[in-house]
Amino acid sequence: QVQLVESGGGLVQTGGSLTLSCAASGRALYNYAMAWFRQAPGKEREFVAAITWHGGSTSVAGSVKGRFTTSRDNAKNTVYLQMNSLKSEDTANYYCAAGWTISPNDNQYTYWGQGTQVTVSS
Numbered sequence: 001q002v003q004l005v006e007s008g009g010g011l012v013q014t015g016g017s018l019t020l021s022c023a024a025s026g027r028a029l030y031n032y033a034m035a036w037f038r039q040a041p042g043k044e045r046e047f048v049a050a051i052t053w054h055g056g057s058t059s060v061a062g063s064v065k066g067r068f069t070t071s072r073d074n075a076k077n078t079v080y081l082q083m084n085s086l087k088s089e090d091t092a093n094y095y096c097a098a099g100w101t102i103s104p105n106d107n108q109y110t111y112w113g114q115g116t117q118v119t120v121s122s
Contacts, residue, residue: 002026002098002111009094009116012086016120020081022096022113030054030074033102035109036081038092038118048094049081050102059102064090086120093117 008020022034035050049060049070058070067086072079079096094116097109 002029002032004096004098004111004113006094006096006113006116009118011119011121014086014088014120014122016086017082017084018086018118020083020094020096020116020118022079022081024077024079024098028074029072029077029079029098032098032111033100034070034072034079035097035099035102036070036079036094037097037106038090038094039115040092043092045095045106047104047106050104051079052102057102059104061104083118086118088120088122091118091120 003025005023036048037045038048039045047061051058051070055072067084069082096113098111099109
């Protein structure tokens, strides 16, 4: 069993930056591939980024490529999402998830955090 807790969300102006963190407890994070998803009001949850268990490979959605990066520190049991050049359309609740392989499909992930809200104001 893995418990995931996201933090770092908040209100930021267009063009600003935020770094989200996802801290794990229960089992060591290095056992899992990790991903970030987001869900805006009235919209389906969408894939943002994912990283392999060792951090050697990442995958990023086209809508955030060049602006968002994900990384991990297995010694700290924490995964990060660095978000730059934020746009109003990035406003959403952001979730981290743990699974056995990186995938843009949310059904490939077993454990989920509660989410952290990111609001980008213009």
